Amino acid sequence: MRDWGQFIRFCIVGTLVAGIYFSGYLLFLAAGLAQGFANAAAFAFAVTVQYVLQTWWTFRRPLSLPDQMVRFACSIGAGFVVSAMITAVLGPALGWPDWVSGALVTVWLPVQNYIVFRVWVYAAAC
Numbered sequence: 001m002r003d004w005g006q007f008i009r010f011c012i013v014g015t016l017v018a019g020i021y022f023s024g025y026l027l028f029l030a031a032g033l034a035q036g037f038a039n040a041a042a043f044a045f046a047v048t049v050q051y052v053l054q055t056w057w058t059f060r061r062p063l064s065l066p067d068q069m070v071r072f073a074c075s076i077g078a079g080f081v082v083s084a085m086i087t088a089v090l091g092p093a094l095g096w097p098d099w100v101s102g103a104l105v106t107v108w109l110p111v112q113n114y115i116v117f118r119v120w121v122y123a124a125a126c
Contacts, residue, residue, distance in 0.1 A: 007114070009058040013050065014110050021046035047076055059122035071121040078116070079109050 024042035033041065051072055055061050061068060083105045091101030 006058060010054065010114055010117070011110075013053040013058055014113075016053070017046050017050040020049055054117065055122070059117065061122050061124070068121060072117075075113060075116045075121050079113060082112065083109060 021042050024045050025038050028038035028041050029035065051069070052063060055063050055068070055072075086105050086108065087098070087101040090096075091098070091104075
């Protein structure tokens with residue numbers, strides 16, 4: 001790998017964002033929001049933090065590039081589709097317990113995101 005520093009920054013941001021999502025979800029639930037709204041609010045906040053930190057710190061790109069923002073949003077959407085396919089289609093079809101599907105998503109999505117971010121979302125920075 002050409003830039004270990006970039007990979008390490010990606011991992012740090014990913015870990016931080018996961019913690020932000022989890023904490024935010026629990027806080028929104030404690031504040032009385034329904035699960036769907038708590039999830040959406042925590043997800044939106046976490047993805048916003050992810051965009052800012054991955055763009056500015058990990059990939060060292062300007063924040064306000066509209067095409068880059070659209071590519072980032074598409075990559076997040078693709079991740080959601082993949083996670084839904086694993087947890088709602090693949091796992092049940094193969095008879096996996098929910099925790100196996102969730103674990104696969106937890107491992108798969110960061111790998112997918114790093115590749116997509118490097119080759120498409122932030123390609124000019126690599």
